[in-house]
Amino acid sequence: MSYRLIKRDLKRILKVKNLWMFVFFLISSALCYGNAAILQISPSWLDYILAVFAGRYPVEVNISQPFSDLPPLHWLVSVEGILFLSLDYPLEDLSGEGMQILLRAGSKRKWYLSKCVWNVCNCLVYFLFMLFSGLIWTLFSKGILSLKDYTDVSNMVYEWSIDPDIVTIQMLWISGILMPFLTVAALNLFQMSLCLYTKPVFAFMVTTAALIISDYYESPYFIGNLGMGIRVLAYLESGYSVIQLMIIPLVWVCVSVVAGSIRCRRMDILSRED
Amino acid sequence: MSVFIRVLKVELWKALHNPMFWTAILISAGLSVLSSFESYQMVQELKERIIRSPFQNYQGASLFLFLLCVAAINSSSRLFIALWAILAAIPYGWSFCREKKTGSYLQEMIRSGRTNYFRAKYIAVFVSGGLTTALPFLLNLMVNALFCPYVLPDPAAGTYPVMNGWFLSKLFYTHPWSWALIWIGMAFVIGGVTAGLCLVPGSTIRFATLVILFPYALFYLLDVLLNAFVYNRMVVSTMFSPAYLIMAVPPSANPPWLVFTEIIVICLLGIAAGRYWIIRHEL
Numbered sequence: 195m196s197y198r199l200i201k202r203d204l205k206r207i208l209k210v211k212n213l214w215m216f217v218f219f220l221i222s223s224a225l226c227y228g229n230a231a232i233l234q235i236s237p238s239w240l241d242y243i244l245a246v247f248a249g250r251y252p253v254e255v256n257i258s259q260p261f262s263d264l265p266p267l268h269w270l271v272s273v274e275g276i277l278f279l280s281l282d283y284p285l286e287d288l289s290g291e292g293m294q295i296l297l298r299a300g301s302k303r304k305w306y307l308s309k310c311v312w313n314v315c316n317c318l319v320y321f322l323f324m325l326f327s328g329l330i331w332t333l334f335s336k337g338i339l340s341l342k343d344y345t346d347v348s349n350m351v352y353e354w355s356i357d358p359d360i361v362t363i364q365m366l367w368i369s370g371i372l373m374p375f376l377t378v379a380a381l382n383l384f385q386m387s388l389c390l391y392t393k394p395v396f397a398f399m400v401t402t403a404a405l406i407i408s409d410y411y412e413s414p415y416f417i418g419n420l421g422m423g424i425r426v427l428a429y430l431e432s433g434y435s436v437i438q439l440m441i442i443p444l445v446w447v448c449v450s451v452v453a454g455s456i457r458c459r460r461m462d463i464l465s466r467e468d
Numbered sequence: 469m470s471v472f473i474r475v476l477k478v479e480l481w482k483a484l485h486n487p488m489f490w491t492a493i494l495i496s497a498g499l500s501v502l503s504s505f506e507s508y509q510m511v512q513e514l515k516e517r518i519i520r521s522p523f524q525n526y527q528g529a530s531l532f533l534f535l536l537c538v539a540a541i542n543s544s545s546r547l548f549i550a551l552w553a554i555l556a557a558i559p560y561g562w563s564f565c566r567e568k569k570t571g572s573y574l575q576e577m578i579r580s581g582r583t584n585y586f587r588a589k590y591i592a593v594f595v596s597g598g599l600t601t602a603l604p605f606l607l608n609l610m611v612n613a614l615f616c617p618y619v620l621p622d623p624a625a626g627t628y629p630v631m632n633g634w635f636l637s638k639l640f641y642t643h644p645w646s647w648a649l650i651w652i653g654m655a656f657v658i659g660g661v662t663a664g665l666c667l668v669p670g671s672t673i674r675f676a677t678l679v680i681l682f683p684y685a686l687f688y689l690l691d692v693l694l695n696a697f698v699y700n701r702m703v704v705s706t707m708f709s710p711a712y713l714i715m716a717v718p719p720s721a722n723p724p725w726l727v728f729t730e731i732i733v734i735c736l737l738g739i740a741a742g743r744y745w746i747i748r749h750e751l
Contacts, residue, residue, distance in 0.1 A: 224696035267711075271692050394675075395680045395681065402551060403547055403550075410543045410546060
């Protein structure tokens with residue numbers, strides 16, 4: 195039954211609605227294309243990918259220029275895109291056909307764990323869309339089709355902090371792709387668990403608040419910081435190991451799955467449709 | 469009593485007597501008070517420094533510098549700016565979607581007529597959204613006035629972010645109280661028209677939460693598009709993005725014509741979509 199539950203959920207990932215993610219990445223990659231136009235060079239595939247979750251360094255607050263420290267919009271929308279698009283399915287699946295499946299599954303916990311798997315796979319597809327949109331833009335701008343080479347475009351996006359003597363390609367992959375993926379997956383699971391405790395709109399607001407506060411308070415313990423490539427690269431350069439950084443989103447994942455599972459077992463499913 | 473007044477009374481009662489309205493008010497008021505608390509700590513530090521200095525210039529601690537709509541300098545005000553579009557839609561933006569799903573809108577529509585139902589619904593959504601965005605500004609102004617000194621802003625001081633080209637900038641430096649109250653009124657209208665955008669998806673979205681988040685998602689997507697295709701390619705000195713419409717002092721200039729144009733466009737979009745879904749669309 196568990197396999198069939200997961201299979202059914204995974205089919206939902208390929209819904210037409212999720213194609214919006216791809217359109218979004220096509221638009222957001224245009225920002226990288228704009229940066230390349232300033233430098234008059236063609237960005238590589240890796241440049242396009244690194245630009246999406248780059249984020250920014252914390253900016254010092256200046257009362258005369260209060261908006262000098264606005265949250266990085268591009269990063270915020272990239273992270274929130276998946277949170278927004280995966281908000282409805284688990285609760286929507288508590289009505290109609292989904293309710294019948296839940297009754298036949300025989301265990302609310304199995305149903306919930308299947309949704310967790312769906313959530314992580316959804317994030318994976320989100321990141322695959324990102325890779326694919328980067329590929330399209332690279333072909334369009336006649337850049338280098340490589341995931342190992344980067345140009346000055348990435349250096350500009352990373353605020354000229356990539357020192358080739360210190361920063362390796364592995365570090366760029368970890369900071370620009372792996373850590374944002376783990377962060378997005380952890381936040382997504384957290385949001386789904388929270389949806390079982392409160393209304394989905396408040397769950398979305400809490401995750402958005404977590405991202406904004408992370409931008410404001412610079413520390414790896416605020417999870418949003420780990421979704422910003424620039425900050426993760428700075429942590430790696432200052433001596434944090436990848437394992438140390440990975441522990442934080444993994445703790446969020448474990449707490450979310452356990453809390454959601456407990457709540458799911460006890461909740462009255464008939465009143466949780468919307 | 470005309471049918472419209474009766475249905476309006478019903479809609480307003482439903483809008484202002486539901487837990488979502490009070491939750492949104494509590495969240496926005498809480499953020500406003502938290503912002504005042506964070507400002508209080510900054511102002512106390514500034515006051516101590518000013519007392520020790522020989523110039524005794526209180527411009528840097530002015531009431532009108534620490535307003536929620538002027539300076540997004542602390543985490544709570546930043547949260548409010550980020551979440552205002554959701555907060556405006558929470559009180560009653562979901563109502564049409566929910567009523568359509570349950571079928572209860574048919575009862576009201578049959579008794580009052582489609583046009584009356586639409587007008588009353590839009591006004592109720594508008595009022596509830598407007599209250600959620602205007603009240604925090606009013607509360608912030610009143611709480612800040614308890615500890616911030618009233619100083620007539622001096623443009624020569626160089627501490628105020630309001631510059632030539634920003635919304636009623638002249639009034640800010642001559643009659644700041646009037647300016648603040650006018651902006652609270654503007655926040656009411658902006659919140660109202662933003663909540664009205666919840667009628668745009670109509671019955672295409674079945675999940676009420678996505679309807680509530682629709683204005684927020686629309687504004688931020690527009691912002692991304694503007695960044696990708698406008699701000700990134702040319703120097704633009706005016707703030708076109710509706711995501712920061714609620715701020716009296718956004719990152720770039722917001723002349724009155726631009727603010728009013730954006731409000732009218734958003735309002736027309738909500739009304740046109742609402743008319744289509746409620747009046748013209750097949751029941």
